[in-house]
Structures are given as C-alpha cells and as structure tokens.
Amino acid sequence: MGQSRTSKPLVIPSSLSEGVKVVETVIEAIQPYGYSDTAQFAIRLALDEALANAIRHGNKSDESKNVTIDFSVDDEEIRISICDEGPGFHPDEIPDPTLDENLERPCGRGVMLMRAYMTEVFFNESGNCVTMVKRRDCQLPHVPED
Amino acid sequence: MAEGESRLTIENSEQIIRIGFLDRNILEEAAIQKIGDQVSDLIDSTPNPRILIDFSDVDHLSSAALGMLITINNRVRAKGGQLRLASIDPQIYEVFVITKLNKLFNICDSASQAMSSFK
Numbered sequence: 619m620g621q622s623r624t625s626k627p628l629v630i631p632s633s634l635s636e637g638v639k640v641v642e643t644v645i646e647a648i649q650p651y652g653y654s655d656t657a658q659f660a661i662r663l664a665l666d667e668a669l670a671n672a673i674r675h676g677n678k679s680d681e682s683k684n685v686t687i688d689f690s691v692d693d694e695e696i697r698i699s700i701c702d703e704g705p706g707f708h709p710d711e712i713p714d715p716t717l718d719e720n721l722e723r724p725c726g727r728g729v730m731l732m733r734a735y736m737t738e739v740f741f742n743e744s745g746n747c748v749t750m751v752k753r754r755d756c757q758l759p760h761v762p763e764d
Numbered sequence: 765m766a767e768g769e770s771r772l773t774i775e776n777s778e779q780i781i782r783i784g785f786l787d788r789n790i791l792e793e794a795a796i797q798k799i800g801d802q803v804s805d806l807i808d809s810t811p812n813p814r815i816l817i818d819f820s821d822v823d824h825l826s827s828a829a830l831g832m833l834i835t836i837n838n839r840v841r842a843k844g845g846q847l848r849l850a851s852i853d854p855q856i857y858e859v860f861v862i863t864k865l866n867k868l869f870n871i872c873d874s875a876s877q878a879m880s881s882f883k
Contacts, residue, residue: 655855670827
C-alpha cells in the first residue's frame with residue numbers, strides 16, 4: 619500500500635499471442651499494490667475477454683491493425699482502456715447468453731463476463747474502445763444461488 | 765508452446781476417456797481451438813463416448829474455452845454419449861454459475877465422483 623500511481627500505454631498488433639503478453643504485463647504491474655486474488659482473477663478474465671474482442675472482432679485478426687491498451691493502477695483502482703481500429707459495435711445488442719435459449723451458443727459471453735467482474739465497464743460511442751475499472755472495494759462478482 | 769504439441773493428457777479407463785490439461789491457463793484461442801479439435805476427433809472415433817474432463821490445476825478459463833466446452837458437449841450428446849466436468853477451481857466454477865453454464869454441464873466435485881456417475 620502507499621504506492622504511487624503506475625500507468626503504461628501499450629500498442630500491439632492484432633495477434634492473440636500478443637494479447638496474452640499484455641495480460642501478463644498488467645498482472646505483473648499490479649503486484650506491488652496488493653490487490654486480492656479475487657481482483658486479480660477478475661482483471662485477468664476481463665482483460666482477456668476485452669483483448670480477444672478487440673483483436674478478433676474489432677480488427678478481424680488483421681495484424682496490420684493495432685490494439686492500443688492504456689492501463690493505470692494505484693491504491694484505489696485499476697483502470698484499463700482497450701481500443702481497436704474496427705468500426706465498433708453495440709454491446710447492448712448482444713443477446714443475453716444466460717437465457718435458456720442461448721445457453722448452447724458457443725459465443726457471446728465476453729462482454730457479460732467483463733460486466734460481471736469489473737466495477738465499471740463502458741464503451742465509447744462507436745463501440746471500438748472499452749474502459750474497465752476495478753476498484754479495490756469492489757464486491758463483484760455477485761454469484762447467483764447455485 | 766511448440767507448434768503441434770498436444771496440451772492434453774488423455775487416458776482410457778473403464779471405457780471412459782479421461783482428459784486433463786497440461787496448462788494452468790486456458791486462454792489462448794489457437795490453443796483452445798486445437799484442444800477442441802483433438803477432443804472432437806476422439807468423440808467422432810468413439811461410439812457412445814463417455815468423456816471426463818478433469819480441471820485439476822487449471823486456474824483460468826476464457827469465454828472461448830467455455831465455447832469450446834459447449835461445442836464438445838453438443839457433439840457428445842449428438843452421439844448419444846455422456847460428458848462430465850470435474851475438479852473445477854472454485855473461482856472458475858463461479859464463472860460457470862454466473863454464465864448459468866452449470867445448468868448445461870454435468871459438473872462433479874472430483875474425478876472419482878465423475879467416474880462413478882457415468883451410466
């Protein structure tokens with residue numbers, strides 16, 4: 619605790635293996651701040667989903683297009699923005715993957731998981747940049763009764 | 765990870781195919797695709813496949829991995845087989861509950877419990 623703020627911009631080509639390195643870089647950078655295992659699990663999960671969306675859906679895995687990641691961490695919160703070069707999308711138009719009729723669909727859970735685990739998730743107007751915040755006092759996820 | 769190298773352990777025991785993972789994180793899409801293809805080949809070559817996927821030592825799953833498991837489940841059911849998931853870390857199990865996929869899969873606490881649950 620008592621660490622000063624760390625922030626770092628990263629730019630990667632649209633490659634999922636590059637995305638994995640970003641996740642490890644962020645996880646390493648937050649270590650000195652003493653966030654819980656639960657928070658680190660949330661960050662890894664949400665960041666992986668956001669990067670996969672940016673690389674695969676946003677930039678269509680075109681390695682000539684970049685994904686830009688900005689992250690900052692201090693004692694209060696971890697804040698991550700991820701932008702791709704795609705046209706964007708409307709996150710509210712994704713069908714609810716938890717409805718019975720959608721349970722057997724193999725995709726469409728990424729944004730739902732980001733929202734379940736992060737304190738705040740918001741998109742820019744065109745939908746090609748997402749910002750996610752995990753505050754230290756965040757109680758998410760709320761796990762429904764099994 | 766070497767190209768083409770399997771990241772699974774596969775053994776046949778009591779006519780049940782037991783599958784485990786060599787990696788703690790199942791996140792990378794190319795690796796997930798390869799795992800899905802490998803398991804699908806096993807399903808295709810087995811009449812009434814009985815498959816146990818053991819998640820011991822797995823710390824993280826992505827939604828792409830969940831998608832792969834759904835596809836495997838659909839293929840197993842299409843062949844009249846049975847699929848069990850076992851030994852899922854509590855934090856990962858929460859992901860199944862949040863996505864309600866705990867309703868879709870037959871999830872057992874341990875591999876031994878899963879082995880004895882096959883019909």
